[in-house]
Amino acid sequence: xxxxxxxxxxxxxxxxxxxxxxxxxxxxxxxxxxxxxxxxxxxxxxxxxxxxxxxxxxxxxxxxxxxxxxxxxxxxxxxxxxxxxxxxxxxxxxxxxxxxxxxxxxxxxxxxxxxxxxxxxxxxxxxxxxxxxxxxxxxxxxxxxxxxxxxxxxxxxxxxxxxxxxxxxxxxxxxxxxxxxxxxxxxxxxxxxxxxxxxxxxxxxxxxxxxxxxxxxxxxxxxxxxxxxxxxxxxxxxxxxxxxxxxxxxxxxxxxxxxxxxxxxxxxxxxxxxxxxxxxxxxxxxxxxxxxxx
Numbered sequence: 001x002x003x004x005x006x007x008x009x010x011x012x013x014x015x016x017x018x019x020x021x022x023x024x025x026x027x028x029x030x031x032x033x034x035x036x037x038x039x040x041x042x043x044x045x046x047x048x049x050x051x052x053x054x055x056x057x058x059x060x061x062x063x064x065x066x067x068x069x070x071x072x073x074x075x076x077x078x079x080x081x082x083x084x085x086x087x088x089x090x091x092x093x094x095x096x097x098x099x100x101x102x103x104x105x106x107x108x109x110x111x112x113x114x115x116x117x118x119x120x121x122x123x124x125x126x127x128x129x130x131x132x133x134x135x136x137x138x139x140x141x142x143x144x145x146x147x148x149x150x151x152x153x154x155x156x157x158x159x160x161x162x163x164x165x166x167x168x169x170x171x172x173x174x175x176x177x178x179x180x181x182x183x184x185x186x187x188x189x190x191x192x193x194x195x196x197x198x199x200x201x202x203x204x205x206x207x208x209x210x211x212x213x214x215x216x217x218x219x220x221x222x223x224x225x226x227x228x229x230x231x232x233x234x235x236x237x238x239x240x241x242x243x244x245x246x247x248x249x250x251x252x253x254x255x256x257x258x259x260x261x262x263x264x265x266x267x268x269x270x271x272x273x274x275x276x277x278x279x280x281x282x283x284x285x286x287x288x289x290x291x292x293x294x
Contacts, residue, residue, distance in 0.1 A: 011041075014082060014109035018116050025064040025118060028251040031277075033118060036247065039277040040115040044108050046289035047245040051111075053128035053136075055086055055102030057240050058119035065120070065249040075103040076117070083110050086133035104129065120247045123240035126196065135237070141172065141190040142241050143200060144231035146183045148216075148224030156184045157267040159207070159215055159228045164261070166203055175291055176264050178273050180248035180256035183228075185241060187291075200232035244291045245280065255280045258290035 007018045021034035040047070061069045074097075075085055084104040090097045105111055105122075114122070126140040143163055145156040163186050164174045172188040179185060190196055204217035207230065216223045217230050234241050242248070242256045257275040267273055275283070283290075 009112075011109040011112050012107065014080070016080075016109065016113060016116065018112075023064070025061060025120065026251070026253050027064060027066055029253065031253045033116070035277070036118070036120065036253070037112060037115040039247065039253070039281070040111050041108065042281055043245050043277075043284060044111055046284055046291070047122075047243070048106060048108070048111065049289070050244045050291065051104075051122065051124060052106040053104060053130075054124035054243075055088060055100075055129065056105050056114075057102075057123040058114055058117075059121035059123070059249065060117055060119045061249055062118050064118075065251070069249065071123075072119070073100050073102060075101050079103060080109075080113065083113065086129045088129075088133075088135060120249050122243045122246040124243050125237060125240050126190070126235055127237060137192055138190050138196050138235065138237065141188045141196050141200060142234050143186045143204070144179070144183065144234050144241060145185065146224075146229040146231055148221075148227050148229060151226050151228055152270045153178070153182065153184055153273050154267055154270060155214065155228050157264045157273075159230065160184060160186055160264055162207055162211070163203070163230070166207065176259045176261065177244055177291060178255075178257045178259065178275065179242060180246065180254045180275075181250060182270075184259075184273070185256075197232060197235040200235045204230035204232040247277065253277045257283070260287075260290065 005020050009016050009018055023033045024030055025033055057073045059069055059071050085101045086104055087099050087101050090100045126142055127138045128136050130136055145159055147156050160176055167174045167188055174186045174188050177185055208215045208217040214227055216227050244258050246256045248254045253276050255275050255277055257280055
């Protein structure tokens with residue numbers, strides 16, 4: 001790498017070296033690594049609270065969204081010492097590891113460090129760790145709504161409204177966001193009343209039984225064409241969900257975007273709920289953090 005391709009910067013008092021800033025990571029739109037770093041730097045005030053204390057899994061695209069990619073849980077060896085970590089058990093690890101050193105990104109320098117690694121997608125579990133790095137009970141409930149073609153996010157919105165009603169009856173206030181891809185997610189603050197996966201599974205099965213022509217609660221692909229799969233399993237402590245405000249590796253730099261309920265209610269076309277990085281920055285200026293409003 002030539003010296004000219006490296007740029008030393010200071011971010012909130014931390015020294016970082018950025019590299020290959022002109023590399024195009026989204027070829028269709030010409031969106032570069034510099035623009036990825038700029039997006040994450042500007043969205044940080046609303047993104048970081050949703051990452052804080054949550055072990056981070058990233059999906060990296062060193063040569064852009066059309067190139068090779070990989071998920072990374074273990075903090076890279078060259079991760080700066082000032083990035084907080086949590087060493088957690090890794091049962092069933094495909095790499096035969098007893099534990100994983102997860103990064104905990106709760107400040108701007110850490111976020112910029114990962115953006116510079118072309119970590120386009122940020123994924124986190126529904127639980128946090130305490131100050132000693134020990135896992136805490138889940139604090140969030142999530143339903144991932146995945147449309148089976150020809151269903152789209154339009155049908156997901158219809159199911160989201162059904163779920164909102166059921167959750168409200170149980171005293172839980174749902175918050176919607178797009179996945180940044182084809183579907184959407186519903187979140188609610190979790191009060192620990194029971195094991196969240198069991199609760200989510202029961203609700204998903206009940207709705208699928210009530211609306212079998214529109215909803216499925218099982219993962220089998222053959223049952224999903226034209227229906228919305230309510231994936232309750234992302235409440236499993238070992239699983240993660242794309243974080244609010246994370247970029248996605250689509251042809252355009254789309255974002256997993258918190259929504260207003262009126263946007264869900266009025267959705268008539270998939271394009272109604274496609275938001276790129278510039279759209280989301282403008283929404284932040286107008287609304288602040290929609291996902292902080294329980």
